[in-house]
Amino acid sequence: MEKDPNLFVENAAAALDDTDLQTALDRGTYNANSRRVVAMGELEDAAALRQQGRGAKLRALHDLPEMLEQVEAKLTRRGARVLWATDAEEARAHVLDICRKHDVKRAVKSKSMVTEEIYLLPALEQAGIEMVETDLGEYIVQIDHSHPSHIVMPIMHMTKERVRGIMMDKIGMPYTDDAGEMTLYARKMLREKYLQADLGMSGGNFLIAETGTVVVVCNEGNARLSTGVPPVHVAVVGIEKVVPTWEDFVTLVQLLPRSATGQRMTVYVNCFSGPAPATEADGPQDFYVILLDNGRSNIYASDYAEALACIRCGACLNACPVYQSVGGLSYGSVYSGPIGAIVTPLLKGKENASALPFASSLCGACKSACPVDINIPDMLLMLRRDLQHVQExxxxxxxxxxxxxxxxxxxxxxxxxxxxxxxxxxxxxxxxxxxxxxxxxxxxxxxxxxxxxxxxxxxxxxxxxxxxx
Ligand code: SF4
Structure with a gap:
């Protein structure tokens, strides 16, 4: 069960006593943070690119309603079906309707934080549909019946030894100390699942307005298999993921992998603009895009609209001394770390996550790390002001x-x-x-x-x- 965000202090105290967790966090955040610094340092003018990326996101937010209508029109013209979801319940209902319509029994899903946000997996399980996570980290979390602790690296909180233990216990992997062999074992298990799936799901890193294209970046190739092999593809995408043009995407796609994993580019960049044409042998015959609001419009209309510029790279988590010490599960929310401390109270209701804006030393490391220069410390201070009434x-x-x-x-x-x-x-x-x-x-x-x-x-x-x- 997910922890309570309002019990952050208690959750953090327990995390500080967990030596395994501390080892995993030391390794994970140090590696991710230092790789980011090197990768951003390679750019000729990283500061200018950051401001260009920020400009692209802020322009998109300025014209968000028009951009979303443009996305819908373009996708519909190419045969995709666009569905709007006001909240998590409506989004789950859309997915269940699609599953019923296509008689779905088995499905696969590539990594997507919005599907975590809408608690999709339990709803599908209740409806008797087997949904298998195909991102390696998410798969480990799924077989462990736990939760992801990072928006990019879901098992940031686990050591390799713990992952080995879970794989041996839950899926019968023979003992090995080789991470490559562990990956191959999981890959073999998952390969069958793609072939059996009636439906594949994904999120979306970007929605390009000028052509109505959903873009999913990934490193493992699982997004391509999850969306290309089954006959139906459903993408659930937050409405804030829209960017105006391909040129803006080119800016942002240079910043996202460098900030997230220290890579110049992800291994795969998957672009979906509609179902497979009738002349194509491969690809889904049906393509649905669910545009999820779930509180984003309220953020859009508030003083915190800048938080919607987040491209979910996770750099602020890796750079944050609080996240480095207590890990993501202490936040009791899908979105953890500095940006999670802003987004969670705004999405769940400020009083329901009132402890999170105080879980920061306001050192500013998050703002310095952010590839789109979001003013996280200022927004944390604004939330503290708004939450004065719940203080002791x-x-x-x-x-x-x-x-x-x-x-x-x-x-x-x-x-x-x-x-x-x-x-x-x-x-x-x-x-x-x-x-x-x-x-x-x-x-x-x-x-x-x-x-x-x-x-x-x-x-x-x-x-x-x-x-x-
Ligand atoms: S706030 Fe910035 S650094 Fe943090 S996840 Fe979003 S884009 Fe990345």
Whole structure:
């Protein structure tokens, strides 16, 4: 069962005690982060490309309704069927209707976070349809009955040893220490599933408005097999994935793999603009595109619209010191890390994930890593402002007092002097130069950090003395 986002602190404490998880996170985030830095560093002008990518996404968002209509018109003209889903329930209902219409018993699916977001797998299972994940990481998660912990690398939270244990337990893999052999074993199991499937599913990394094309990038070739072998292809795509032109796509497709996995380009770039023409022997005869809203329109109409520019590369997760320490499952949401801490409260309702915007040191590593320069720290601060009312009473009172003191200079200076004298007196009673432990109700603050000593002279006094004239 997915964890509760509002129990982030408790989930994080348990994660910090999990030595296996810590090993997996150290390896995974370090590798991903350093590969990204190298790959972005190879670009002649990475800063300019980032701004170009950002511009492409922001232009698409500016004209989102028109772009989506364009996508629908182009796809429909080539024989695809476009369905709109306001929420997760409607999206699941569309998929189940398609399955009934085509008498689907078995299906395969390439990696897609939106299908996780709409809880599609349990709904299909309940309807008696076998849906097999074909991305290796997602497949491991599926046979382990757990959840992905990263938007690009679903098993970032598992060591190779743990994956081997799961594969030996659940699908009878013989012991091996070779990751290549483990991959081959899973590949052999999955090959049969493609051939048996009545339907294949995918998400979509980009929706290109000028031609109405769904683009799926992947490295394992599973997206091509999942969508090309079965007779029916269903793509569930979030409405924010639209980009205006192929030129914009060319910009973004340079940024996405470099930021996600440190590759110059993914191994496969799959483009779908309609079902296979009658003259083609291969490819699906029916192609459905489900355009998913599920709260995105509300984000679009809010101060947080910039969050929709995210291309789901996962770079901000890998760069974040909080994610690096506690992993994705602690967030209790499909979308974890810094961008998840924004998107989850906006999609689920702010009060239902109120702990997440506070799960950040606001160091800014996420913004620096983001290939489309999304201002994540500012949005986290805005969410904290919006969530003041759910804070503990002492924090609410403290912040109000802080705000009042900051807007009254005399009170601020007098309070500072008094606090400095009191802190010095308290420190000298314990024989040190600073306070180790604040008294209740502030003691939580000093559980993990020191209370820094006050400077001998305040900045105001220094300024008056040295620059006042
Ligand atoms: S916010 Fe930026 S860095 Fe994070 S996943 Fe989205 S695009 Fe990547």
């Amino acid at each position: 009473p002492q924090i609410q009172v403290g912040m109000k007092g802080y705000g009042f003191a900051f807007s009254h200079p005399l009170l601020y200076q007098t309070g500072g002097r008094l606090a400095s004298i009191a802190a010095r007196a308290a420190a000298s009673m314990t024989g040190g130069d600073h306070i180790d432990q604040l008294p209740p109700p502030f003691d939580g603050w000093t559980q993990e950090r020191d209370f820094p000593p006050f400077a001998a002279q305040s900045f105001h006094d220094w300024w008056r003395e040295n620059r006042g004239k």
